[in-house]
Amino acid sequence: MTKNECSFILDAVRTKDEEKKAALFEATVKTVNEMGFASASVSKITKEAGVSPATLYIYHKNKEELLVSTYITIEKNMSRALLEKFNADMPLRDILENVWVAMSDYFIKYQPYTRFAEQFANSPYKTLVNKEMVMHYYAPIIDVLQQGIDQKIIKNVDFDIIIAFICYPLLALSNPGLCSDFEPTAENIKSAFALAWDAIKL
Amino acid sequence: MTKNECSFILDAVRTKDEEKKAALFEATVKTVNEMGFASASVSKITKEAGVSPATLYIYHKNKEELLVSTYITIEKNMSRALLEKFNADMPLRDILENVWVAMSDYFIKYQPYTRFAEQFANSPYKTLVNKEMVMHYYAPIIDVLQQGIDQKIIKNVDFDIIIAFICYPLLALSNPGLCSDFEPTAENIKSAFALAWDAIKL
Amino acid sequence: MTKNECSFILDAVRTKDEEKKAALFEATVKTVNEMGFASASVSKITKEAGVSPATLYIYHKNKEELLVSTYITIEKNMSRALLEKFNADMPLRDILENVWVAMSDYFIKYQPYTRFAEQFANSPYKTLVNKEMVMHYYAPIIDVLQQGIDQKIIKNVDFDIIIAFICYPLLALSNPGLCSDFEPTAENIKSAFALAWDAIKL
Amino acid sequence: MTKNECSFILDAVRTKDEEKKAALFEATVKTVNEMGFASASVSKITKEAGVSPATLYIYHKNKEELLVSTYITIEKNMSRALLEKFNADMPLRDILENVWVAMSDYFIKYQPYTRFAEQFANSPYKTLVNKEMVMHYYAPIIDVLQQGIDQKIIKNVDFDIIIAFICYPLLALSNPGLCSDFEPTAENIKSAFALAWDAIKL
DNA sequence: GATGAATGAGCCTTCATTCAT
DNA sequence: GATGAATGAAGGCTCATTCAT
Known part of the structure; x- marks a missing residue:
């Protein structure tokens, strides 16, 4: 199978990654808005994003960096x-x-x-x-x-x-x-x- | 002992009460300003105020009420x-x-x-x-x-x-x-x- | 009630503290011996000791200090x-x-x-x-x-x-x-x- | 392609295998010595060895078997x-x-x-x-x-x-x-x- | 009124492992 | 064979709150 033949698969994969990152972004905004920094825990944010808590740490160094990068975005x-x-x-x-x-x-x-x-x-x-x-x-x-x-x-x-x-x-x-x-x-x-x-x- | 006889004591007590309440107020403002709602825990606030965590609950129903009353004050x-x-x-x-x-x-x-x-x-x-x-x-x-x-x-x-x-x-x-x-x-x-x-x- | 009259109560209180500390000591030894440092988690040790995980931190700064103090004891x-x-x-x-x-x-x-x-x-x-x-x-x-x-x-x-x-x-x-x-x-x-x-x- | 024809390739592969296995062995020894069984995680060992965590499981059934086989070696x-x-x-x-x-x-x-x-x-x-x-x-x-x-x-x-x-x-x-x-x-x-x-x- | 001790629940993070590629 | 991405479970620790004193 040439690279061309499976490009749609690569796309699918790449898309999924961006989707997860985007889902985390949206979930962070939504959760923090709903309950503030005091209650917006990693587990609530990741549940809202539909991913495992551990997955967050593939995309972000830690919670702080997630919040900062969300703001900068x-x-x-x-x-x-x-x-x-x-x-x-x-x-x-x-x-x-x-x-x-x-x-x-x-x-x-x-x-x-x-x-x-x-x-x-x-x-x-x-x-x-x-x-x-x-x-x-x-x-x-x-x-x-x-x-x-x-x-x-x-x-x-x-x-x-x-x-x-x-x-x-x-x-x-x-x-x-x-x-x-x-x-x-x-x-x-x-x-x-x-x-x-x-x-x-x- | 009549109320009169110990009024100076009550005064002393009352004064002490106000002092503790004021200390909690100041500690809440300071702690929240320094580390945000996410990190301003009851134990940190009461440590800053120089009182026991349990004492907070004499003056306030719970943490939320402490924050709200601080704002209203x-x-x-x-x-x-x-x-x-x-x-x-x-x-x-x-x-x-x-x-x-x-x-x-x-x-x-x-x-x-x-x-x-x-x-x-x-x-x-x-x-x-x-x-x-x-x-x-x-x-x-x-x-x-x-x-x-x-x-x-x-x-x-x-x-x-x-x-x-x-x-x-x-x-x-x-x-x-x-x-x-x-x-x-x-x-x-x-x-x-x-x-x-x-x-x-x- | 004089201090003398309630000394047995004070004893009871003090005894309880020592009991918890001793229970943590024994539980640490037992758990580490049974499953090694790799598996001897705080939650397993405290469960063995019959106390809450949070209680450990009243008696010890952290897990490391618990292990070190157990050894020194x-x-x-x-x-x-x-x-x-x-x-x-x-x-x-x-x-x-x-x-x-x-x-x-x-x-x-x-x-x-x-x-x-x-x-x-x-x-x-x-x-x-x-x-x-x-x-x-x-x-x-x-x-x-x-x-x-x-x-x-x-x-x-x-x-x-x-x-x-x-x-x-x-x-x-x-x-x-x-x-x-x-x-x-x-x-x-x-x-x-x-x-x-x-x-x-x- | 007969076995003979590609033996040099197999050699290369075999060499690579042995290198990875040896790297895991050395990394296990070094990591465990530096931080003990309590902290020597798979991810730290494989990072030290310069391989992916997943690669470990090609050479060893699981973490326990890695440790045991390291000892026996x-x-x-x-x-x-x-x-x-x-x-x-x-x-x-x-x-x-x-x-x-x-x-x-x-x-x-x-x-x-x-x-x-x-x-x-x-x-x-x-x-x-x-x-x-x-x-x-x-x-x-x-x-x-x-x-x-x-x-x-x-x-x-x-x-x-x-x-x-x-x-x-x-x-x-x-x-x-x-x-x-x-x-x-x-x-x-x-x-x-x-x-x-x-x-x-x- | 005031407190230190106590706790179950939850925190953030990393774990050992698997899977699609 | 080799891997980066993914994850449920568990890690150590702190939380807000209560209670006996």
Whole structure:
């Protein structure tokens, strides 16, 4: 049998591996969201993923690494989603509005990922992740904001302040546990952006 | 022996009680901040507090109730701090700026409490707390914002949006893990408030 | 109730503790002898001792410390037994014969302790025990041998050689797994000592 | 393809087999010596040997059989080494001195094998090995000792006693963990033999 | 009120072994 | 023959909680 003849088998095998890894990722997010880090044990996560506890250790060094890699995967995933439709050839307000809408879309579409990331980022696990590396994923957006400051379109204040008004209000609004009344319709998302823009624009 | 005769003893006992309860509170905050909910065990918390594990159960029904009551204590504590200097007899911008500065003062002075509250609020434990009850602590501030909307000083958008721009940017800026570059000087705090005001003002 | 009146209760409590510690000691010896270090798990040892696995950790830091302390206890116990009847006011041959008989008595009476000690001493665990400290238990016997050398009653060879002929043949003979044919009658023990004496005497 | 045509291949394969088997043997000895039976897992042994855990099961039925066969291999190896230079055409004392020196040479040259064998022989694994079979390897030496008894050159005591004075002192002296001070120079080895001979000679 | 001792249940991880390739 | 992936079972240890004192 030539390599070609059995390629479908190889595919099957490779697919299965990726499936297990993906199942562990999803199970980690789901379990941690449902019961928090305090109760999300390896046995519960692997049961949710449909694999043996021992199998986890083929894909991850230990539980900590599983949690960290789950977080990093989400951060990568989200930055990719934001940058996919990113287009810098527009007025700054429009660029940022598009980013704002893309963020909101992501937060809604991937609610569980977002909740996990929030829980992780507000726990001591966060110290295990290199902050610069994560920020690097969002470089184009950061660049465009810096240009806005240089061109005197955006207020010339500490950069963290700009970020704080661009990211966190929307994060809060997308969190049903915090803002249960806010309905994330396209209209509401846009009217929320108006506030963000007013905040940062010069 | 009458109640009077031993009142000084009761006082002594009562004092001791409060001391132990306070020690448990502080130990809970410290331990959870240092190692997260996943590792903050009863034995570690009580060791940090300098009491026996059994003693915890005199003051709290169980571990969950300890965590919840710790969170509620912090919320009460913070709302009291905010409202202490609250004065509604001023222009709305000044009122809110004072609240903003008071919040910042609290976040800085009680960093550990704030970190604990954030960690708690972003975990499933949060569902154990009645949200309305907590919001009620901040009623005067909410009232003043609602009046601002009614008087067309503040944008007439979903109330959650207003909150999102008043609370979360400052919370993010006060989190050294998120905004390590931001220095919370009086000046920086005030320039950050300028953005918040621009965001919500009509 | 005065302290005197309830002393029996305190005794009861203290006794119980010692009982648990003793039960763990015996269970460790028995379990390791029956199935070796490879299979003597904490759960099997504690089941044999009639206590919860968690209870072990009240009395010992961890499994390793349990094994080491069990070995040291045996070594202390044996040296005490040897020195109990030790009497240096006799001709050297008689002194050593008495020690030889006492050793043999101990090996037979406390077969399980001896087997455990042998298994331990021939494993890497042995490196965790301070050799000098253990040798110190047997100081009087060592002294008498050294005097024998000085007085030219015993051959003037490397001290380890003397020890090797005084201890290890008897240890081997007392090991049913090695010398199943040897019957440890008083007569056989004495005739074995004749060889040891001929070996070391000048 | 006939057997002849591919014999060179078979040779290659056979060589490879023997290499893997030998690697497993060495890895077993090394790993058990370093961490004892309690920690010497299949995965650690096979990692040390540079093969997959699954490969172990091609050469051995299971872990127990690996350990037993490792022990038997060592016994065979040692008896072969002792008998290689064995020559019965000499006075008994010289015969035994040669055996003594050969034993010592082996213990030193193959320290790790000796340590493994000691650890094994002092563990319950020993019961899995037929003692007579092992003793049979050393038959010529045993015969010569028996003749010594019959010819009234050696003391007429229980045979186990003779063995105990011929084997165990030297085993102890060759164990650095027991006799760290003893230096196994040719001279020291010979002076130790003098004691053994004095012990058994009539 | 306060505690050290005690525990069954569960923790994270590794075990010895098998199987598809 | 050789292997990496997979696993149920078990490893050592800590958990949250109770109880006798």
